[in-house]
Amino acid sequence: MTRSDSSNVDVCILGGGLAGLTLARHLLLHTDRTVRVVEKRAELPPKRQKVGESSVQLAGYYYGKVLDLEDHLYFEHLMKYNLRFYWKTAGRRNDAFEDYSAAYIRNYSNIPSYQLDRNVFEAELIRRNAAFEDRYALDLGAEGLQVDLCEEGEDPHRVRYSVDGEARELRASWVVDATGRRRFLAKKRELTRDQPLDHGAFFWWVDGLVDIEKLTGQSNRERRLRPDRRHTGHLPAWLATNHFCDEGLWFWVIPLHGKTSLGLVFDNDVVHWRDVFNVEKATEWICERFPLFARDLPQRKVLDFGGYRSYAHDCGQTLSAQRWAVTGEAGRFNDPLYSPGSDLISIHNTLIVDAILARDPDDRKQRCRTHESLTKAVYQAYLPTYATSYDALGDVETFYLKYVWELAVYFAVYVFPFINDLFTERRFQIGYLRRFAKLGPWNRGVQGLLSGYFQWKKEHAEPSNDPAYLDFTEIETLARAADTFFEVGLDAVEARRVLDRQLENLEELARFTAVHVASVVLDDPDVLRSRAFAESLDLEALHFDPESMAEHWRATRDQPGEMEWSMCAKVLERFRHTRKRSAIAMVS
Numbered sequence: 312m313t314r315s316d317s318s319n320v321d322v323c324i325l326g327g328g329l330a331g332l333t334l335a336r337h338l339l340l341h342t343d344r345t346v347r348v349v350e351k352r353a354e355l356p357p358k359r360q361k362v363g364e365s366s367v368q369l370a371g372y373y374y375g376k377v378l379d380l381e382d383h384l385y386f387e388h389l390m391k392y393n394l395r396f397y398w399k400t401a402g403r404r405n406d407a408f409e410d411y412s413a414a415y416i417r418n419y420s421n422i423p424s425y426q427l428d429r430n431v432f433e434a435e436l437i438r439r440n441a442a443f444e445d446r447y448a449l450d451l452g453a454e455g456l457q458v459d460l461c462e463e464g465e466d467p468h469r470v471r472y473s474v475d476g477e478a479r480e481l482r483a484s485w486v487v488d489a490t491g492r493r494r495f496l497a498k499k500r501e502l503t504r505d506q507p508l509d510h511g512a513f514f515w516w517v518d519g520l521v522d523i524e525k526l527t528g529q530s531n532r533e534r535r536l537r538p539d540r541r542h543t544g545h546l547p548a549w550l551a552t553n554h555f556c557d558e559g560l561w562f563w564v565i566p567l568h569g570k571t572s573l574g575l576v577f578d579n580d581v582v583h584w585r586d587v588f589n590v591e592k593a594t595e596w597i598c599e600r601f602p603l604f605a606r607d608l609p610q611r612k613v614l615d616f617g618g619y620r621s622y623a624h625d626c627g628q629t630l631s632a633q634r635w636a637v638t639g640e641a642g643r644f645n646d647p648l649y650s651p652g653s654d655l656i657s658i659h660n661t662l663i664v665d666a667i668l669a670r671d672p673d674d675r676k677q678r679c680r681t682h683e684s685l686t687k688a689v690y691q692a693y694l695p696t697y698a699t700s701y702d703a704l705g706d707v708e709t710f711y712l713k714y715v716w717e718l719a720v721y722f723a724v725y726v727f728p729f730i731n732d733l734f735t736e737r738r739f740q741i742g743y744l745r746r747f748a749k750l751g752p753w754n755r756g757v758q759g760l761l762s763g764y765f766q767w768k769k770e771h772a773e774p775s776n777d778p779a780y781l782d783f784t785e786i787e788t789l790a791r792a793a794d795t796f797f798e799v800g801l802d803a804v805e806a807r808r809v810l811d812r813q814l815e816n817l818e819e820l821a822r823f824t825a826v827h828v829a830s831v832v833l834d835d836p837d838v839l840r841s842r843a844f845a846e847s848l849d850l851e852a853l854h855f856d857p858e859s860m861a862e863h864w865r866a867t868r869d870q871p872g873e874m875e876w877s878m879c880a881k882v883l884e885r886f887r888h889t890r891k892r893s894a895i896a897m898v899s
Contacts, residue, residue, distance in 0.1 A: 320347040322667060323470050323483035325456065325496075327355050327449060329363070329429065329653070330639025331489030332436035334660045336378050339443045342668060346447050347481060348440075349472060351490075353452035355437060360516050360615040361429035363652055364565050364572050365391065365552040368726045368796070370653030371424035373661070376730075383435050389426040389566055392419065392550035394649065396714070398707045399557070399601070401774040406602040407527040409537060412707045412779040414714070415551070417544050421796045422726065424650075426552070428567045450474055458486055458499065460635055465672065468634065485634045485667055488641045496637055497626050507698040508623035510646055511584045513593050514563075514574030515616035517608070521564055521571040522549045526603040542780035552650065555601045558705030558765075561648065562597055570614055573597075576647060578701050584620050622646075623697075625690070629659065630683045632676040636663045643690045646697040649717070654725070658734060659686060665735040681740050688747055689725070692754065699758035702765050707779055708886040709765040712824050715786045716757055719820060720750060722792035723813035731801050738803035746810055753821045756853025763855020764828045772831075779885060787878040788820040816877075821850050823876060827883060829860040836887075839880050843870035 322338055324331045327350030335346045366374065371391075375381040384390075395415040403410040440447050453472040460468050467482035488496035497503045524534060524547070553564040559581035565572040575587055575597060587593045590613050598605040626642040638659040644652065662682040669675035696717055703709040724747065733739040784790040791813070798809050826845050830838035838844055844867040874880075 318481055319345075319467070320481055320483050321345045322347070322485045322487060323468070323481050324348045324487045324489055325458070325470075326350060326489035326491060326493075326639075326641065327352070327437075327451070328361075328489060328491050328639065329433060330491070330641070330656045330660070331487075332433055332440065333374070333378060333656060334487060334489060334638055334663065335440050335447065336436055337660050337664050338667070339440060339447055340379060341377075342664065344446070344667060346443075347483070348447075348449045349453045349456065349470065349481075350449065350451050351453055351456070351493075355449075355451060356430040356433045359617075361433070362514050362572070362574070362617060363429055363647070364427045364567060365394075365563070365647075365650040366424045366427060366653045367394070367650045368420055368422040368424055368722070369729050370650075370657045372422050372726070372730050373657035374425070374653070375423065377657075377661075380435070380439075383432075384423075384425050384427075387431055387435070387568075388428060389550060389568070390419075391424045391426050391552060392546055392548070393552075394554065395548060395551040396554045396556055396561075396707075396710065398555075398705075398710075400776065400778050402776040404602060406605065407529070408524055408603055409527060409529065409539070410603070410778065411555075412781075413539075413543065414707060414711050414781045414783060415543065416784055417546075417782050418784075419546075420793070422730070426550075426565055426567060428570075431568075450479070453479075456495065458496070460486065460633065462633060485636070487635070487663060488637045489639050491640045494624075494626075494641050496635065497641065500628075502627035502637075504625035504627050506623055506625040506645070507694065508646060509579045509621055510576060510623060510697070510701075511579050511582070511618070511620050512574055512576045512622060512647065513584070513587050513589075513616070513618035514572065515590050515593065516567075516570050516572050516614040517611035518570055518614055519611070520549060520566055521573070521607055521611070522547075523553055523564060523603075524548050526606045539778070539780055542782070554648075556704040556710065557600065558702050561704055562601060573608070574647075579621065584618075588618055588620075590616050628683065629686055630663060630666060630679050632666075632672070632679040634675075636666065638663060643686075645690065645693050648697065649721070651693060655690070658689060658729070661729075661734055662686060678735075678737075681737065681744075682735075684744060685734060685740065688744060692747070692751065695755050695758040699755070700762040700765075703761045706765050706768055707781070708883055709761050709768065711781055711783065711883070712827070713758070713761050715783050715789050716754075716817075716820055716824060718783060719789045719792040719813075719817060720754070722789070723795050723810070723817070724750065727795035727798060727809065727813070728806065730796065730799060731806055733803065733806055736803055739806055742803075742807050743810070746807075746814060749814065750817070752851040753817070753853075756850060757821055757824055760825060760828060760853050760855045764832070767832060767855065767857070775886070785879065785882045786820070786823075788816045788823075791816055818850065819877060821853070822846075822848055823878065823880070825850075825853055826874075827880075828855070829864065831887060832857050832860055833864055835864070837868070838864055839876075840873050841867055841870070842872035842874040843867035845874045
């Protein structure tokens with residue numbers, strides 16, 4: 312049947328951005344459903360540059376493998392060199408790259424991710440989707456959109472709009488909202504929800520490559536032979552999503568073909584949006600906060616810009632057995648710090664497609680109930696990362712602990728099940744959600760502990776005058792979590808065994824984090840060696856309280872037994888700085 316004039320369609324997708332176009336391709340590749348995308352804009356991709364270029368492993372796998380776009384990603388975009396983070400060094404001018412501490416993963420991931428030029432990527436999705444001309448159509452310039460959802464039974468939904476003054480009406484078995492921040496269905500059904508984040512962002516694009524390693528007065532030879540190469544290696548740092556961090560804020564530098572994406576993300580309690588909400592102000596602000604950029608950014612040609620005063624939002628429901636769904640920013644969005652936007656699209660699209668494939672209403676109801684629980688759990692699990700410990704971005708040691716914890720959870724608990732198609736495997740889902748629930752209290756405790764530790768360090772610890780260079784995989788828990796990328800083709804029982812082993816690793820990592828913090832606060836390395844101290848911690852009640860740490864240490868220090876960590880417990884010894892005043896005296 313010809314989709315250009317048909318009034319019946321299996322799936323009507325509202326919105327032709329990243330979420331809608333990838334969902335359409337997913338349906339076209341892996342189902343026999345007919346698809347109509349209805350887009351308000353008259354031209355796709357738009358002339359304005361689109362933000363959201365950085366992807367991580369889960370989305371990299373989804374775009375490359377599930378949507379079969381690997382060739383396009385490799386040839387037309389840049390393969391990403393992980394996420395890298397930088398901090399200024401006390402007592403230095405910080406006007407050169409070598410002045411900054413850095414934390415990173417030196418090796419490329421087994422699952423590649425990409426720096427996406429969104430306009431180029433979405434244009435390719437449009438082109439490839441159009442090849443399914445017998446099952447697919449894209450209507451541009453749709454105005455006056457109205458959707459009448461069938462609230463009961465199996466009758467089709469009605470979708471009405473006009474294109475170039477011509478009225479059109481569709482009868483659709485499913486309607487999926489991918490309208491982005493328009494949030495069409497969420498507003499229509501009064502599902503918009505507030506959440507605790509109040510973060511803003513301003514971003515712009517400049518012509519050419521901003522090579523951060525060249526923001527220095529050193530010669531080419533000096534840069535090549537710099538001693539820190541022993542730690543950082545020789546791969547080009549500019550290929551990463553580079554984050555320049557400070558308390559409650561970070562600045563991204565992302566390479567694209569022929570241009571560089573720049574963006575400042577901030578807690579609105581730390582930065583006032585009026586101070587940074589145009590290119591001139593933002594450039595001046597960044598050059599003052601991170602002086603190395605004064606060598607480059609003021610001379611750059613600006614190509615485009617944009618911003619959000621406050622970008623985070625929640626949604627009461629994103630998947631319904633009444634045959635409607637929400638994906639992408641039309642539903643939930645929290646924070647761009649670890650590039651989770653495309654991950655959420657990948658997970659939501661996967662669950663939506665699985666629900667659409669259920670022809671029996673009872674089966675569909677069961678799938679939607681479980682899938683909705685999963686999407687809420689995934690979203691809510693991210694929140695303490697952003698709402699509780701965003702201040703920890705201001706310190707290399709504290710952030711190192713934070714990111715190792717979060718990335719180990721991400722690799723083992725998010726990426727591993729996704730690459731095994733287990734998020735839609737009911738035999739796995741129930742046990743997964745039960746195991747996932749254990750992480751919630753641990754994560755809340757770790758995030759609160761690290762925020763308190765960062766604030767304590769500002770008052771009690773002298774910062775180092777030398778840059779530090781840290782590979783996140785120096786804590787072996789993270790390396791073991793990354794090894795799950797090679798655990799492919801597992802059934803539900805085998806996967807649960809892998810997940811259980813990873814949860815044991817994560818439990819040890821949470822204990823190590825708490826014990827390391829206590830050993831620094833109490834200024835006693837023996838705390839790290841105490842089995843009694845480590846094993847008697849209540850991981851569901853972690854919090855930062857020096858007096859409680861001291862009391863706990865007094866109660867356990869004389870008990871025999873040395874803690875045998877499965878990781879190098881001395882990886883952060885370099886951060887045992889001289890105290891401004893004695894922590895022990897403070898809590899005695």
